[in-house]
Amino acid sequence: MDYLRIAYRTGVMCLLGLILLDTARADDVDAPMVHVLIVADTNDARIGQHVESDRRMVVAAVEEALPAHRRTLRVLAGDDATPENVLQYYQELQNGANDTLLFYYAGHGAVNDDPGHVLTMQTANLSRRTLVNTIKDKRARLNIILTDCCSVFSDIRSFYAGAGYDQLTVRYLFFRHRGTVDLTAADIGKPAYGSRDGGIFTNALFGLLTQTPKKLDADGDGIPSWEDLWGQLRIDAKNRSAPLLASRDKRLTALVGESPQPQAPHAFAELAAPLGVAIPLPKSRFGVRVATASEGGARVTSVIEHSPAEWVGVQVGDVITNIKGEEVRNSNDLTTLVANVPEGWPFPLTCELTRANDRTNTTLTFRLAY
Numbered sequence: 001m002d003y004l005r006i007a008y009r010t011g012v013m014c015l016l017g018l019i020l021l022d023t024a025r026a027d028d029v030d031a032p033m034v035h036v037l038i039v040a041d042t043n044d045a046r047i048g049q050h051v052e053s054d055r056r057m058v059v060a061a062v063e064e065a066l067p068a069h070r071r072t073l074r075v076l077a078g079d080d081a082t083p084e085n086v087l088q089y090y091q092e093l094q095n096g097a098n099d100t101l102l103f104y105y106a107g108h109g110a111v112n113d114d115p116g117h118v119l120t121m122q123t124a125n126l127s128r129r130t131l132v133n134t135i136k137d138k139r140a141r142l143n144i145i146l147t148d149c150c151s152v153f154s155d156i157r158s159f160y161a162g163a164g165y166d167q168l169t170v171r172y173l174f175f176r177h178r179g180t181v182d183l184t185a186a187d188i189g190k191p192a193y194g195s196r197d198g199g200i201f202t203n204a205l206f207g208l209l210t211q212t213p214k215k216l217d218a219d220g221d222g223i224p225s226w227e228d229l230w231g232q233l234r235i236d237a238k239n240r241s242a243p244l245l246a247s248r249d250k251r252l253t254a255l256v257g258e259s260p261q262p263q264a265p266h267a268f269a270e271l272a273a274p275l276g277v278a279i280p281l282p283k284s285r286f287g288v289r290v291a292t293a294s295e296g297g298a299r300v301t302s303v304i305e306h307s308p309a310e311w312v313g314v315q316v317g318d319v320i321t322n323i324k325g326e327e328v329r330n331s332n333d334l335t336t337l338v339a340n341v342p343e344g345w346p347f348p349l350t351c352e353l354t355r356a357n358d359r360t361n362t363t364l365t366f367r368l369a370y
Contacts, residue, residue, distance in 0.1 A: 030176060031141055031174070031176075032096055033071060033096065033100070034101075034102055035071070036062050036066070036071055036073045036102045036103075037090075037102070037103050038059060038073070038074070038075045039081050039104065039121075040075070040077040040081060040105070041105075041122055042077045043079065043081070044122065050195065050196060054106040054148060054194075054198040057203075058104050058202065058206070059073070059075060061206050063365075064165055065165035065170045065209065067313050067364075068313065068364075069313040070313075074089060081107065081121055083121060083125065083126035084124075086126060086131070087126075087130075090135060090138060091134075098140075098141045100142040100143075100174055100175065101135055101142070101143050102144050103144070103145050103146070104146055104147075105146075105149065106149075106202070108120040108149060109151060109192075110150060110151070111151050111153050115130070116129055117129075117188075119147065128184075131145065132268075141178060142174075142181075142272055143180040144174070145180070145181065145268075146181070146183045147184040148185040148202045149184060149185055150185070151185075151189060151190055151191075151192070152189060152190065153189050166367075167311055167369075168212070169209055169211060169212065169213050169216055170209060171311070172224045172225070173209070173226060176274060177225070177226060177272040177273060177275065178273055179273055180272055181271055182269050183233075183265055183266070183267050183268070184265065186201075186263055186266060191263075193263050195244065201237055204240055204265075208233060216232070222278055223277075224274075225274040226274075230265075230267060234265055237263045237264060238262040238263060238264055239262075241263035242262045245261075245262065279306065281369075282369035284304045284307050284309075284369065285338060286307065286308055286366075287308055288300045288303055288304065288314055290334055290335075292331045292332075293330075296329055296330070297319040297320055297321040297329065297353075298319065298320045298331045298334040299317065300317060303315065307369065308368060308369055311366070316356075318362075321352050321353060321354060322351070322352035323350075324337065324341070324349045325350065338368070341368055345368060348365045349366055349367065350365055
């Protein structure tokens with residue numbers, strides 16, 4: 001099986017936006033919502049399998065890293081992955097002025113003199129210029145565009161060649177920036193690569209989202225930024241692609257027309273700026289005060305600010321009945337189960353609870369604070 005993908009249709013993840021500073025307070029600067037659109041051209045005969053790997057990875061990342069009450073998610077794949085559906089999504093989207101818009105695309109891409117960088121889908125082309133302008137017209141607070149696709153020069157459509165997300169890092173990057181992040185997988189004139197596990201760009205990007213803010217904070221100012229991530233992303237993409245290219249040098253040279261070089265992502269514009277306000281460190285590993293519920297379980301009496309529980313949407317009155325697969329019969333059970341999780345545990349935990357207002361059962365995924 002050929003484990004190499006030379007992506008001409010790849011991944012675009014985008015968050016586009018603007019921030020109204022007069023509505024943001026120093027202790028309340030998170031974007032209220034992140035609206036996510038994932039577009040994956042999984043029908044392509046050459047790279048569809050690899051694009052599907054990217055789609056699964058990104059959907060899982062969004063569902064794990066962004067709390068359900070802080071996001072909307074739409075996926076366009078297969079026959080639905082068309083420029084018309086992308087533009088219609090943004091035309092119909094009802095977003096707030098302080099929200100974040102996140103767009104991700106997986107599929108083919110190319111560069112032409114006019115209109116420049118293009119996402120070449122099965123049915124038609126979507127120019128990056130049109131996409132970015134459409135997103136900016138929504139006047140959101142933060143816009144992010146990420147594409148894991150080629151940037152080779154070509155007559156458009158005439159080419160072929162062959163876990164655990166850190167809560168604070170995600171919060172800084174996706175809720176506490178203003179402006180636009182517009183990235184693609186490869187420098188202009190260059191192809192992008194991948195394997196059956198997905199694109200180099202997508203794997204490198206989401207791998208960095210597992211790092212703690214301290215590790216990602218390259219300039220040491222205490223606030224991880226897209227600029228910090230960008231430097232590490234280029235290094236990581238090159239390191240990931242080098243061994244892949246070395247094992248297939250002759251074949252790629254014949255396909256691309258030159259000796260392949262390690263992949264380096266490209267930024268189309270200056271990266272969005274951080275708000276400059278540090279997130280207070282959680283004062284509790286989980287962040288709830290509870291009492292034993294009469295019907296069994298632990299009833300939440302208060303939720304601690306900036307805690308993992310607040311982040312994932314635990315509410316006062318909720319009755320927690322299960323943590324990490326183990327039954328919670330009373331308040332002591334919850335305290336013991338949380339205390340027994342080792343310090344630095346890197347994997348997400350589940351919390352099953354009953355909502356006080358409608359008696360529905362809800363499962364939340366969270367990570368304990370460091």
